[in-house]
Amino acid sequence: MDVLECIKTRRSIRLYQKRDVPNHLIGLILDAATRAPSAGNLQPWEFIVVRDPERKEMLWRASLKQDHVKHAPVVIVVCANVKKVAARYGKRGERLYAIQDTAAAIQNMMLAAHAIGLGTCWVGAFDEEEVKVACSIPEHIRPVALITVGYPAEKSSEPPRVPFENLTWIDFYENSKEPWEFGLKSLDAYVRELQLSIERKFDEFSKKKKKSSFLDELKKKFSPSKKK
Ligand SMILES: Cc1cc2nc3c(=O)[nH]c(=O)nc-3n(C[C@H](O)[C@H](O)[C@H](O)COP(=O)(O)O)c2cc1C
Incomplete structure (x- = not known):
């Protein structure tokens, strides 16, 4: 699939097949994430790959009980090391660059997943403190998104652009x-x-x-x- 087709045909997928996603495919997606641009090449992104049902349940509660968070075989909590960026770029680094860098990494992940036949959904509606507790995330690390990943069990059409x-x-x-x-x-x-x-x-x-x-x-x- 060429890159333009990949961009055009990616959709948010919220229904997944029961089967798990092998680790090497998760690795491929995360490798794509680390190819994103970042301010000063600081690469502030960090990832927590969650398969454990109990932790997923906590993430589901933290994200207003969105069902795809519970039912996706894998949820990747994408975090930004805001301290690292603040140390070089101050408040602008902390509030803007760290989030922009991580968002670019997330888009890479979603496109890479789509290119290999996996579905993803970017979940941004969640309580940050609850996500931190669910995954034992330290203070200086900010969870930016939960990315649900799995084999699609739905075909969704493009919302209007x-x-x-x-x-x-x-x-x-x-x-x-x-x-x-x-x-x-x-x-x-x-x-x-x-x-x-x-x-x-x-x-x-x-x-x-x-x-x-x-x-x-x-x-x-x-x-x-x-x-x-
Ligand atoms: C910052 C951000 C937060 C989002 N939060 C959620 C969310 O909490 N739950 C959800 O189901 N989708 C969420 N989405 C996915 C959007 O609803 C989706 O991208 C949009 O409707 C366009 O559809 P498409 O991804 O299929 O093109 C989010 C997307 C972004 C970029």
């Missing part, structure tokens, strides 16, 4: 209020064009191959026999 044309201004805020032509083809058109050019190249390649095998046959047929 506001088109970027309605949210984008040129040069200064609220300039060019009308929906405007970007002068660029839509992403779909680009992807289609790319596919067509690959198909064309492939056709050319197979025609050449056919031509050369036909030539080989002719050579064999008409070359003077060595036996004579």
Whole structure:
């Protein structure tokens, strides 16, 4: 799956099959998380992979009893080490960079999971103190999100999106209020064009191959026999 298709087809999944997710796939998702950009490359993210039913039950209570938190085979508590970022960047680091960095890591995780056939849901509605107690998280570590992970048991369709044309201004805020032509083809058109050019190249390649095998046959047929 290419990256644009992955971005476009990812959906929040809240119903999961009963089967567990093997550790190597969780590792793949977490590896993707650590590839995210971070301010000063401080990489403030930390992860707690929760499978234990009792802890999951505590997380479920902490997250307003959202059922997918209890029923997902794996819940990853994604945390930010805010102290680490504050030490370099002060209040802005603590309040903004640490959270932005961790959010970028979370998006990487969700896309990686989707690319390998797993479903995820970002759960942000929870009581931080209760999550801290559930997973024995120390003071300087802030839980940013619970990510439920599992094999999807539902197909959800895309909730409506506001088109970027309605949210984008040129040069200064609220300039060019009308929906405007970007002068660029839509992403779909680009992807289609790319596919067509690959198909064309492939056709050319197979025609050449056919031509050369036909030539080989002719050579064999008409070359003077060595036996004579
Ligand atoms: C910061 C944040 C908090 C969220 N909190 C919750 C949540 O508590 N429970 C939930 O079911 N979904 C939650 N979501 C998922 C959103 O509802 C979902 O991303 C949105 O409806 C768009 O749907 P999509 O992910 O399928 O594109 C959250 C998403 C974000 C980014």
